[in-house]
Amino acid sequence: MRPAFPPWAAATMVLVGHLTASGQTGAEDALQLHIINFNFETVQVTWNAGQHLGTNLTFVYSFTRMKMEKHCSNYLLREGRTAGCVLDAPGDEILSFSLWNGSYPLLTNSLWISNVLKPRLPKDLHFQWRQEALTVTCPDLPYGELLYEVQHRSLFDNEWQAKEETTCNVTIEGLDIEKCYFVRARVKAMESGYGPDTYPSDWSEVAHLQGAQLTDSCQEKMLFPKFVLISGSVVFLIMFLVFLLVWKLRRVKKLLMPSVPDPKFTFPGLFEAHQGNFQEWIKDTQNVTQLDKVEEREQECVLEEAPMVPHPKAETETPMETTIGPLCLQAGDKEPAGDPGQPPCRRPQGDEVLALGSFRFVISDNSYVTL
Numbered sequence: 001m002r003p004a005f006p007p008w009a010a011a012t013m014v015l016v017g018h019l020t021a022s023g024q025t026g027a028e029d030a031l032q033l034h035i036i037n038f039n040f041e042t043v044q045v046t047w048n049a050g051q052h053l054g055t056n057l058t059f060v061y062s063f064t065r066m067k068m069e070k071h072c073s074n075y076l077l078r079e080g081r082t083a084g085c086v087l088d089a090p091g092d093e094i095l096s097f098s099l100w101n102g103s104y105p106l107l108t109n110s111l112w113i114s115n116v117l118k119p120r121l122p123k124d125l126h127f128q129w130r131q132e133a134l135t136v137t138c139p140d141l142p143y144g145e146l147l148y149e150v151q152h153r154s155l156f157d158n159e160w161q162a163k164e165e166t167t168c169n170v171t172i173e174g175l176d177i178e179k180c181y182f183v184r185a186r187v188k189a190m191e192s193g194y195g196p197d198t199y200p201s202d203w204s205e206v207a208h209l210q211g212a213q214l215t216d217s218c219q220e221k222m223l224f225p226k227f228v229l230i231s232g233s234v235v236f237l238i239m240f241l242v243f244l245l246v247w248k249l250r251r252v253k254k255l256l257m258p259s260v261p262d263p264k265f266t267f268p269g270l271f272e273a274h275q276g277n278f279q280e281w282i283k284d285t286q287n288v289t290q291l292d293k294v295e296e297r298e299q300e301c302v303l304e305e306a307p308m309v310p311h312p313k314a315e316t317e318t319p320m321e322t323t324i325g326p327l328c329l330q331a332g333d334k335e336p337a338g339d340p341g342q343p344p345c346r347r348p349q350g351d352e353v354l355a356l357g358s359f360r361f362v363i364s365d366n367s368y369v370t371l
Contacts, residue, residue, distance in 0.1 A: 031099070031106055036199060037113040039120040040091055040143070046076060046084035047099065057106065059085040061097040069096075089113055092143075118199035119146060119187040122168055125204060127183070129212040134175050136185060138168040145193030149200075150185045155218055164188075180210035180218035 032048040049055060059072040059082070076084030087095075096110040122138040129135075136150045150170040151160040156179075163170055168185075175181065184206045189198040208215045267281060274280040 033099075033107070033109075035095075035111070035113075035116045037089060037115075037117045039118065039141070040089050040113070041120075043087040043089045043095060043113055044076075044084060045087070045097065049081075049083075054081060055101055056082050058082075058100040058102075059097065060100065061085075061087060061095060063090050063095060064093040065090060069098075115195045115197055116199070117189050117194050119189060119201040121201040121204050122148065122185045122187055123204070125183075125185060125207065127207065127209060127214070129177055132175055132177065133171055133173045134181075134183070134209070135169065135171045136183065137170075138185065140168050141187060145190045147188045147190060148185065149188060150183065152181050152183045154179050154181050160184075177212055178210075180208060180215070182218065183207045183209055 034046045036044045038044065045059065045061075047057065049057060059075070060069050061072065062069040072085035072087070074086045075082045076086065092112065092114045094110055095113050098108040099106045119141055124138055126137045127134060128137070134152070138148075140146075140148075147164045147166060148168040148170060149162055149164045150172065151162045152172055152175075153160045154176075163172055170185075185204045187201040189200075191198070208218050210218065267278075269284070270276060270278065270281045274284070
């Protein structure tokens with residue numbers, strides 16, 4: 001399409017024109033131009049006047065098929081001064097232009113407008129689901145050597161994911177039809193066909209897809225109650241497990257290391273009167289203990305026959321009388337062996353009389369006689 005005027009030649013002319021217009025190499029005084037070809041429909045030229053700031057500059061141009069130059073009829077203004085010009089593009093042609101300050105030319109240059117192409121954004125996007133794949137289609141632009149880029153992301157993605165095709169028929173695989181996705185598209189010119197100074201198109205309007213249907217927006221707010229519910233459940237579960245663990249540990253500790261009883265309740269007076277001195281406490285309570293033992297020993301008694309000893313003088317006069325009475329053992333005495341058939345000794349009820357010859361003894365419940 002442009003065999004006689006390659007892109008590098010246009011870039012060289014722009015650079016030469018830039019230096020010629022500035023007359024200096026200082027960046028602060030250089031006259032800078034910015035040219036964009038909008039989809040071969042309009043060409044926008046803007047400039048930074050540099051040292052000519054505040055001056056109304058005049059833009060003169062011509063295309064390849066024009067026989068004579070024209071003055072810009074559609075200026076862009078900044079603070080009341082000319083800052084650019086918008087031209088109607090006849091197609092992929094060479095733009096020759098010059099910038100004047102009154103009668104003094106500041107810049108003269110030429111370039112292919114396709115070198116600064118910015119395609120139109122894709123329109124009329126259509127979406128079609130096939131299982132876990134989404135196909136995005138739209139009408140192709142009327143010129144070639146373009147890339148159609150489709151980007152998508154879900155509510156859980158932090159970055160956009162992109163896929164490119166040479167036609168506006170892009171299929172994205174590995175999607176979940178139940179999730180909500182943001183989808184957008186744009187068009188880029190290939191560097192191999194238009195050079196490195198092109199611009200990508202603007203992004204199309206973001207579409208929201210969920211359940212194979214277009215929606216007004218992805219309901220991000222719907223995630224908030226669900227998130228709170230899940231978080232609350234997790235926190236409750238953790239607290240329950242911690243409480244259960246503490247309870248189990250207390251039971252295990254009680255099982256392995258049972259609590260030691262307090263001697264204060266087992267030995268009354270040990271700490272209050274004797275400050276924990278067990279020897280002093282046992283001396284103070286020894287008499288009570290021995291008394292209890294003596295009373296227990298008094299219960300151990302047996303019945304045995306007590307023979308009457310005849311008095312020498314009354315041997316012929318008075319017959320020997322015998323009576324049966326209890327002979328209780330003193331502490332430390334052994335119980336004599338008796339007749340196995342003899343009933344056990346029982347304590348006399350009330351007062352009993354013991355006759356020994358001419359002597360009689362009255363025995364009470366708490367008395368005993370030693371022979």
